[in-house]
Amino acid sequence: MGIPVFILAGLLVHFVFLASIFDIYFSSPLVHGMTPQQTPLPPPAKRLVLFVADGLRADSLFELNSNNTPQAPYLRAILENNGSWGVSHTRVPTESRPGHVALIAGFYEDVSAVAKGWKENPVEFDSVFNESKYTWSWGSPDILPMFAKGATGDHVYTFCYTAESEDFGAQDAAKLDTWVFDHVKSFFNSSRSNQTLFSALNEEKVVLFLHLLGIDTNGHAHRPYSKEYKENIRKVDEGVKEIVSMLESFYGNDGKTAYILTSDHGMTDWGSHGAGHPSETLTPLIAWGAGVNYPQEATSQLFEDNFLKEWKLENLKRMDVNQADIAPLMASLIGVPFPLNSVGTLPLEYLNNSDHFKAESMFTNALQVLEQFKVKMSQKKRTTLSFLFTQFKPLSDSEQINFLKKARVYIQQQKYREAVSLCKTLINLALEGLSYYHTYDRLFLGLSIAVSFVGWTTYVILVIIKTHTTLIKAAQSNNKESTGPVYGFTFVGMIIAFFLLIQTSPWTYYVYCLLPVPIWYAVVRELRVIKDPAANLWSLPIGQSVGFLLICTLGIELLVFSFFYRSALTVGLLVFAGWPVITQLYVQAKRTTLSWTLLCVLLAVFPLMPVVGREPNIPLVVAAGLTTLLISCFSLASFSRSKNKYQSKEDLKVYFYQMFSIALSTYVVSSTHNSLKNKQGLPVFNQIISWTTLASSSALPLLSPTLLFQRLFSILLSLMATYLLLSTGYEALFPLVLSGLMLVWIQMEQEALQHYGLSLKPKLAVFNFAYATDITQFRQLHLDDIRRSFFFVFFIVTAFFGTGNIASINSFDPASVYCFLTVFSPFIMGGLLLLKVVIPFLLVACAFEAVQVTTQLSSKSLFLIVLVISDIMALHFFFLVKDYGSWLDIGTSISHYVLVMSLTIFMMLMNGLAQLLTTKRLELTRRTKHHST
Incomplete structure (x- = not known):
C-alpha cells in the first residue's frame, strides 16, 4: 500500500471509529408517532407563568445573608407561606439549551443535538409551549426562538433583546432582566387597547415565559459570590413580585394563575458551568398559585447535601425533582397534553388537588x-x-x-x-x-468496532516491521499469493451484507459491520511477514526486548490513567527526569541533563495545580509576560554571540516586533481586567490589539530565519503573545516551561544518537530547517525510536491535561476571552478557547518535527509508532465507555474515547502545521541568500 493510500485509508478508518461512538452512544432518543395524552378532569389553572433565572444556584437563592436576612425576600415569603419548594436536579451538560429543553419539553437532549447549535432545532420535539393555546415569551435570542420554531401553527410568540446586549463586560448585566420585566408590563398595558390580544390573554391554557439571563451573565463576569450576582438576585426577586402583582390585578385576582420559578443550571464558584459539580446541577424550584400545594411542615428530612440547616428551612418540606419532571407538572396545572417525548414523572407532592385528579394525572403520565x-x-x-x-x-x-x-x-x-x-x-x-x-444494537456494533480496532492496530504493527526494520528481508519477495483469502473474505462480507439487508438496517450499520472484513484481509496478506521474525526471535536479546515491551505497556497504562487522574502525569515526568541517569546519557551531557531534570520537575508541578477556571490571578499572567521578555533578551544576546547570528536587519525587526507583541499582550491583559473590574467595559484599543496579535501570530514565525533554535524561539514568542491574552492565571507559565523542556529534549535526542554510531550527526547550532528535506537516506527504526514516539504522545497528553481536564474544557468560563470580546458569542468564544488548548499542542509538534529531522528518521515511521500507541489507548477507552452510573461518568468516558480518537487525526494535522511553521519562510523583501552548513 502506497503512502497516500495508507494515509487516506487510515483517516477513513479512524473517522469510522470516531463516528461509531456517536451512533452507538449518542443517537437521538426521540421517537415520533405517539398519541397525545391529556388528563380528562378540568385543570386548576387557566394560565401558567414560568420564570427561569438562568445560572441561578439553589444555595444562592435559599441561603440567608450574614445578617440572617433572605437573599430574595419575596420568594422566601412565598415558599414559607404560599407555595411548595425543592431542588431541581439537572443533568450534564449543564448548559442553557439542554437545560431549557429538559424544563419545557421534558426530555434530556442527546449530545449530538446540543452540538448542532444554540438556537436551531436539530430535531423536532414537542413541548409544553407547543401544546398550549398561546405562549408569549420574553428574553434571550439564544433560547426563545428554538421553542417557537419547533411549534406547530402560529401560537408561540417571542420578544427578544439583541444579541449585543449579552455583554459580560457591561456595567450592569441586570438590565437584561429589567428589560424583560419592563416589556412584560408594557405588553399587558397595551393589551387593554387591543381587543384581540386582550381576548387571547384571557383564554385558557396560556403560558407566559420570562427568561432572565442577568444572573448568568453577572455570574460569568463577577462570580456567584460577588456583590453583582447577589444584587441581581434581589432585582429578580423584586421583578417577580411586580409581575405577580401586575398579573393578579390584570386578571382580577381570579385565582387561576400558577407560577413556577426555577433555573436551567447552576454555576461553579469561579463562574463557569457545563460539567457535573453540585453547584452546577442543583437549581432552585419554587411553585405557587392555582393548583399548587401550600407549605408543608416536616419534622426530619435527610438529604445528601445537608443544606437544609444552612438555609434554615429544615421545618418546611423540601420536595426535590428531576429537571424533566417540571414539564409534566406545568402540563398538569393548565390541562394541556403532556409533551410527547417527555420522560419526566409528575411530582404529585406539588399539586393541591383531589386524589382523583392526582391519580388521573399520573395515569395520563404513564x-x-x-x-x-x-x-x-x-x-x-x-x-x-x-x-x-x-x-x-x-x-x-x-x-x-x-x-x-x-x-x-x-x-x-x-x-x-x-x-x-x-x-x-x-x-x-x-x-x-x-x-x-x-x-x-449496542453490543454487536461495539464488537464490530473492537474487531476492526484490533485488526487495524495489528496491520500497522506489521507494516512497521516490514518496511521500517531489518527484521524482514526475504519475506517481502514472496511468490504469487493465494486467491483463497480473497474468496473467503468476500463470502463473509456478502453474508454480513445480506444479514443486514433483510433486517433493513441503517446504512451506518453496513459500515461498522463490514469494516473488519477488508482490515483483516489486509492483516492476512501481511501475515507472511511474520514468518521471518518468528524464526529470528531467538537471535534477539530476549531480556532486553521483554523489558522494553513491559516498560512500553506500563507507559501506555500510565497515559490511560492520566485521563482520570492528572497527577499520573507528574509521576511520568518525574520518571522522565531520571531517564538520562538510567541510560548513562548524563556522562556525556551533564549540563543538558541538569536542565532536563530541572524542567521535568518544574513541568510536573502543573498537573498538581487546581484546574484552570478558579479565581483569575492576573499578576501571574503579567509575571509570565515579563519572564518571556527577560528570556527573549538573553536569547537575543546568545544568538548575537553565536556563529549564525541574525543575517539582516529584517530578521532583527521581526524579533523585536515579537518582543513588542509580548509586552503589549501583557499590558492588554492587565488593562482589560482592571477595566472590567471597574465596570468600564472592554477598551476598544485593547480589543484591536488582541485581534491584531492573534492574526499576526501565525505569520510572524514565517518571517524569521529557519535556523533551528531561532525558528523555534520565534514560534514560541508568537504563540506566547496570543496565549497570554487567553490566560487568567498560572497557566500562562505553562507554555514557557513546556517549550524549555522541548528545546532541551531536542538536545538530549542528539546526545542519544551516538549510541547507534550514526555517521551524520548535524550540529544543532547551525542546523537549518529549510535544508532538512534534503536528507534522503533515512535509517531503519531502533528500539529507542519507540521511546521517542512515546515521549511525543506523553508530551501531547501533558499539553492537554497540564492545566485542565475534561470537565474544565466542558465548563464554559468566558473570562479567558475577555481581551477579545465580552458580548456572548458561543462559536467565537468556543473557537478562542479551542485555540488556547491547541497552542501547547503546536509547541510539542514543532519540537517533535525538530527531533525527526535531526535524528534523520522518516516522519512516516515515527508517525506509525505514534499511531499504534494512540490506537492502543483508544481501544482501552472504547472498552471503558459507560452507559450506566452518573451522567458525568458516562459523559467523561465517552469524552475520553473521542479525545484519543481525535488525537490521532489531530496529530496528523499538527505535524503538517509544524512542518509549515518550521520549514517555510516568507520573503517580504529581497535578501542576500545565506549559506547553511
Whole structure:
C-alpha cells in the first residue's frame, strides 16, 4: 500500500471509529408517532407563568445573608407561606439549551443535538409551549426562538433583546432582566387597547415565559459570590413580585394563575458551568398559585447535601425533582397534553388537588411514557429478524394491558393511592424499556468496532516491521499469493451484507459491520511477514526486548490513567527526569541533563495545580509576560554571540516586533481586567490589539530565519503573545516551561544518537530547517525510536491535561476571552478557547518535527509508532465507555474515547502545521541568500 493510500485509508478508518461512538452512544432518543395524552378532569389553572433565572444556584437563592436576612425576600415569603419548594436536579451538560429543553419539553437532549447549535432545532420535539393555546415569551435570542420554531401553527410568540446586549463586560448585566420585566408590563398595558390580544390573554391554557439571563451573565463576569450576582438576585426577586402583582390585578385576582420559578443550571464558584459539580446541577424550584400545594411542615428530612440547616428551612418540606419532571407538572396545572417525548414523572407532592385528579394525572403520565415505549419497541421489532428479536419481558403486550386495566380499576374503585403507585411502577418500567430498545444494537456494533480496532492496530504493527526494520528481508519477495483469502473474505462480507439487508438496517450499520472484513484481509496478506521474525526471535536479546515491551505497556497504562487522574502525569515526568541517569546519557551531557531534570520537575508541578477556571490571578499572567521578555533578551544576546547570528536587519525587526507583541499582550491583559473590574467595559484599543496579535501570530514565525533554535524561539514568542491574552492565571507559565523542556529534549535526542554510531550527526547550532528535506537516506527504526514516539504522545497528553481536564474544557468560563470580546458569542468564544488548548499542542509538534529531522528518521515511521500507541489507548477507552452510573461518568468516558480518537487525526494535522511553521519562510523583501552548513 502506497503512502497516500495508507494515509487516506487510515483517516477513513479512524473517522469510522470516531463516528461509531456517536451512533452507538449518542443517537437521538426521540421517537415520533405517539398519541397525545391529556388528563380528562378540568385543570386548576387557566394560565401558567414560568420564570427561569438562568445560572441561578439553589444555595444562592435559599441561603440567608450574614445578617440572617433572605437573599430574595419575596420568594422566601412565598415558599414559607404560599407555595411548595425543592431542588431541581439537572443533568450534564449543564448548559442553557439542554437545560431549557429538559424544563419545557421534558426530555434530556442527546449530545449530538446540543452540538448542532444554540438556537436551531436539530430535531423536532414537542413541548409544553407547543401544546398550549398561546405562549408569549420574553428574553434571550439564544433560547426563545428554538421553542417557537419547533411549534406547530402560529401560537408561540417571542420578544427578544439583541444579541449585543449579552455583554459580560457591561456595567450592569441586570438590565437584561429589567428589560424583560419592563416589556412584560408594557405588553399587558397595551393589551387593554387591543381587543384581540386582550381576548387571547384571557383564554385558557396560556403560558407566559420570562427568561432572565442577568444572573448568568453577572455570574460569568463577577462570580456567584460577588456583590453583582447577589444584587441581581434581589432585582429578580423584586421583578417577580411586580409581575405577580401586575398579573393578579390584570386578571382580577381570579385565582387561576400558577407560577413556577426555577433555573436551567447552576454555576461553579469561579463562574463557569457545563460539567457535573453540585453547584452546577442543583437549581432552585419554587411553585405557587392555582393548583399548587401550600407549605408543608416536616419534622426530619435527610438529604445528601445537608443544606437544609444552612438555609434554615429544615421545618418546611423540601420536595426535590428531576429537571424533566417540571414539564409534566406545568402540563398538569393548565390541562394541556403532556409533551410527547417527555420522560419526566409528575411530582404529585406539588399539586393541591383531589386524589382523583392526582391519580388521573399520573395515569395520563404513564400512558404518555408507555406510548414512547410502544413506538420504540415496534421500530426495533420491524428492523430485527423475528427469531433474533428479544422482547423487554417486564413489559410484554399482555403485561402492558394488565397494568393499564388494573390502574383503571383502582381509579374506578377510588383506590387512588394504589393507582398512583401502580402508574409510577409502569413509568419506571417503560423508561427502562425505552433504554433497553435504545441500546438494543449496542453490543454487536461495539464488537464490530473492537474487531476492526484490533485488526487495524495489528496491520500497522506489521507494516512497521516490514518496511521500517531489518527484521524482514526475504519475506517481502514472496511468490504469487493465494486467491483463497480473497474468496473467503468476500463470502463473509456478502453474508454480513445480506444479514443486514433483510433486517433493513441503517446504512451506518453496513459500515461498522463490514469494516473488519477488508482490515483483516489486509492483516492476512501481511501475515507472511511474520514468518521471518518468528524464526529470528531467538537471535534477539530476549531480556532486553521483554523489558522494553513491559516498560512500553506500563507507559501506555500510565497515559490511560492520566485521563482520570492528572497527577499520573507528574509521576511520568518525574520518571522522565531520571531517564538520562538510567541510560548513562548524563556522562556525556551533564549540563543538558541538569536542565532536563530541572524542567521535568518544574513541568510536573502543573498537573498538581487546581484546574484552570478558579479565581483569575492576573499578576501571574503579567509575571509570565515579563519572564518571556527577560528570556527573549538573553536569547537575543546568545544568538548575537553565536556563529549564525541574525543575517539582516529584517530578521532583527521581526524579533523585536515579537518582543513588542509580548509586552503589549501583557499590558492588554492587565488593562482589560482592571477595566472590567471597574465596570468600564472592554477598551476598544485593547480589543484591536488582541485581534491584531492573534492574526499576526501565525505569520510572524514565517518571517524569521529557519535556523533551528531561532525558528523555534520565534514560534514560541508568537504563540506566547496570543496565549497570554487567553490566560487568567498560572497557566500562562505553562507554555514557557513546556517549550524549555522541548528545546532541551531536542538536545538530549542528539546526545542519544551516538549510541547507534550514526555517521551524520548535524550540529544543532547551525542546523537549518529549510535544508532538512534534503536528507534522503533515512535509517531503519531502533528500539529507542519507540521511546521517542512515546515521549511525543506523553508530551501531547501533558499539553492537554497540564492545566485542565475534561470537565474544565466542558465548563464554559468566558473570562479567558475577555481581551477579545465580552458580548456572548458561543462559536467565537468556543473557537478562542479551542485555540488556547491547541497552542501547547503546536509547541510539542514543532519540537517533535525538530527531533525527526535531526535524528534523520522518516516522519512516516515515527508517525506509525505514534499511531499504534494512540490506537492502543483508544481501544482501552472504547472498552471503558459507560452507559450506566452518573451522567458525568458516562459523559467523561465517552469524552475520553473521542479525545484519543481525535488525537490521532489531530496529530496528523499538527505535524503538517509544524512542518509549515518550521520549514517555510516568507520573503517580504529581497535578501542576500545565506549559506547553511
